[in-house]
Amino acid sequence: xxxxxxxxxxxxxxxxxxxxxxxxxxxxxxxxxxxxxxxEGLREMVARIKKPADPAEERDHLPDIRRRIKAGDAGxxxxxxxxxxxxxxxxxxxxxxxxxxxLLDPGAAEDEFRVKSDQPPATQQDRWAGIRxxxxxxxxxxxxxxxxxxxxxxxxxxxxxxxxxxxxxLMIFAVDGKGRVYWFHPAxxxxxxxxxxxxxxxxxxxxxxxxxxxxxxxxxxLWIYGLFTNEPMRVSSIEKLLETxxxxxxxxxxxxxxxxxxxxVKP
Amino acid sequence: MPSSDNIIDFSGxxxxxxxxxxxxxxxxxxxxxxxxxxxxxxxxIIARRYQQVLFRVASRVLGxxxxxxxxxxxxxxxxxxxxxxxxxRGRFKQFLFQIxxxxxxxxxxxxxxxxxxxxxxxxxxxxxxxxxxxxxxEREKNKxxxxxxxxxxxxxxxxxxLRFAGGLSYSEIGQALKIPVGTVKSxxxxxxxxxxxxxxxxxx
Numbered sequence: 001x002x003x004x005x006x007x008x009x010x011x012x013x014x015x016x017x018x019x020x021x022x023x024x025x026x027x028x029x030x031x032x033x034x035x036x037x038x039x040e041g042l043r044e045m046v047a048r049i050k051k052p053a054d055p056a057e058e059r060d061h062l063p064d065i066r067r068r069i070k071a072g073d074a075g076x077x078x079x080x081x082x083x084x085x086x087x088x089x090x091x092x093x094x095x096x097x098x099x100x101x102x103l104l105d106p107g108a109a110e111d112e113f114r115v116k117s118d119q120p121p122a123t124q125q126d127r128w129a130g131i132r133x134x135x136x137x138x139x140x141x142x143x144x145x146x147x148x149x150x151x152x153x154x155x156x157x158x159x160x161x162x163x164x165x166x167x168x169x170l171m172i173f174a175v176d177g178k179g180r181v182y183w184f185h186p187a188x189x190x191x192x193x194x195x196x197x198x199x200x201x202x203x204x205x206x207x208x209x210x211x212x213x214x215x216x217x218x219x220x221x222l223w224i225y226g227l228f229t230n231e232p233m234r235v236s237s238i239e240k241l242l243e244t245x246x247x248x249x250x251x252x253x254x255x256x257x258x259x260x261x262x263x264x265v266k267p
Numbered sequence: 268m269p270s271s272d273n274i275i276d277f278s279g280x281x282x283x284x285x286x287x288x289x290x291x292x293x294x295x296x297x298x299x300x301x302x303x304x305x306x307x308x309x310x311x312i313i314a315r316r317y318q319q320v321l322f323r324v325a326s327r328v329l330g331x332x333x334x335x336x337x338x339x340x341x342x343x344x345x346x347x348x349x350x351x352x353x354x355x356r357g358r359f360k361q362f363l364f365q366i367x368x369x370x371x372x373x374x375x376x377x378x379x380x381x382x383x384x385x386x387x388x389x390x391x392x393x394x395x396x397x398x399x400x401x402x403x404x405e406r407e408k409n410k411x412x413x414x415x416x417x418x419x420x421x422x423x424x425x426x427x428x429l430r431f432a433g434g435l436s437y438s439e440i441g442q443a444l445k446i447p448v449g450t451v452k453s454x455x456x457x458x459x460x461x462x463x464x465x466x467x468x469x470x471x
Binding site (some may be wrong): 007008011013014016039041042045046048049050052053058060062064065066068069095110148153168185186196199200201230231232234 | 292295311315318319322326327332336339340343344345347348349351352353354358363366370373374391402408412413415416427431432434439445452455459460462463464466467
C-alpha cells in the first residue's frame with residue numbers, strides 16, 4: 001500500500017474517517033515508519049495549539065473588565081440600554097411597559113409591515129426584515145409613526161426578522177437632513193464609546209424593543225434606519241459609512257437588510 | 268408579547284430555580300438572565316468561566332498577547348452591553364465566540380497593528396537570561412505554530428483555533444461562523460495539512 005496522503009492522515013487524526021478507512025490506515029501505519037512519524041508530527045502540532053501559548057500570560061481580566069464597565073457608564077443598569085447625549089440635548093429615557101400599549105395598537109395590522117418605508121425593498125433580504133416605529137406622546141399611548149413626528153414625542157420600536165436567512169444583529173438610528181446621527185439601538189452615551197449592534201431573535205415577528213427614547217432633533221426631514229446584519233457592527237463604522245451616504249439613502253453595506261422610514265419633525 | 272420589562276423567566280426549570288443553587292452551578296443562560304436582573308456577580312462568574320478559553324483562542328488568532336487581551340476585554344464589554352437583548356436559547360457559547368471573532372477581526376483590520384503582528388510573528392523568540400533549555404525549546408515550537416497559523420489566512424485559522432484552542436464542536440463552530448458543518452470539517456482538514464507543510468518548511 002502506498003503512503004497515506006496528508007489529507008487522509010489529517011482526517012484520521014480528527015476522527016473523520018470511516019471504520020474501514022481507519023483499519024486500512026492503521027494497517028499501513030503498522031508497517032510504515034515514515035507515515036507514523038508524520039502522524040506523530042501532526043499530533044504534536046495539534047497538542048501545541050491546544051496548550052496556552054504562554055501559561056504565564058494567562059491572568060484574571062475581570063478587574064480590568066469591571067474597571068472599564070465602570071469607567072464607561074457608572075450608573076449603568078444591565079439590560080437597560082443607554083442613549084447618547086447629542087449636543088447636550090438628550091431629553092428623556094423612560095423605561096415603561098410600552099408593550100401593553102403596543103398590544104392594543106390599532107395600527108399594528110400584519111399587512112402594514114412596510115407601510116412607512118419611503119423606499120421599496122431594495123433586495124430580497126430587505127423584504128423579510130424590518131422595523132416599525134411608534135411615537136409616544138404625552139398621553140403615553142404609542143401610535144404608529146406617521147409622516148410627522150412631534151419633537152416632544154418619544155419613540156419605541158419593534159422589529160421583524162423572517163425569511164430564509166434571518167439576521168442576527170440590528171441597529172436602529174436616525175439621520176437628520178444635515179447628516180447628524182441619533183442612536184436608539186445600541187445606545188451611545190459617551191464620546192469615545194463604541195458600542196455594537198444588539199443581538200436579535202431569528203424568525204421573529206414584531207418583537208418589541210421596550211425602551212422609549214426621546215432625542216431632540218432639528219425641525220425637518222428625519223430618516224430612521226433599521227440595519228440588519230449577520231455580524232455585529234460598531235457605531236463608529238456605521239457613522240463612517242454614513243459620512244458618504246446621503247441622508248435617507250441606503251448604506252453601502254453588502255449582506256445587510258435596511259429598512260428606512262421617513263418622517264418630518266415638527267414642533 | 269411580554270407585558271413588562273426585564274422579566275426573568277425560568278419557566279420549564281422549576282426544580283432548578285437559580286435562587287436555590289450557588290451561582291457557580293448555574294448555566295450560562297441563567298447567569299445572563301440574572302445579570303439582566305441586576306445580579307452583577309452572575310456576570311463575574313461568566314467572565315471567569317470563559318476568560319481563559321477566549322484568551323487562548325484570541326492569542327492564537329492574533330498572535331500577540333497584548334492584542335488578545337484587548338480582544339477579550341472588548342468581548343466581555345460587548346457581552347455586558349448585550350445582556351438586555353440576549354435571548355436565552357442555549358447557545359451562549361456560540362454567541363460569545365461570535366463576539367470574540369468580531370473583535371479579533373476589528374483588531375486585525377487595523378492595518379498598522381496587523382503589520383506589527385506579522386513582524387512580531389517573524390521576530391526571534393525572546394529568551395530571558397537563565398531560561399532553562401526546555402523553556403527555550405518550548406517557545407521555539409510555540410513560535411513555529413503561531414507562524415504557521417498566521418500564514419493560514421483567517422478563514423482556515425479561525426476554524427483550526429476554535430476547534431483545538433477553543434474546544435468547540437463542529438456544530439458550535441458552524442453556528443459561530445455561520446457556515447455548514449461540512450465546511451467546518453473541510454476547512455479544518457485543509458488547515459491542518461497546510462500548517463503541517465509550513466511547520467515542515469515545505470511552504471513559504
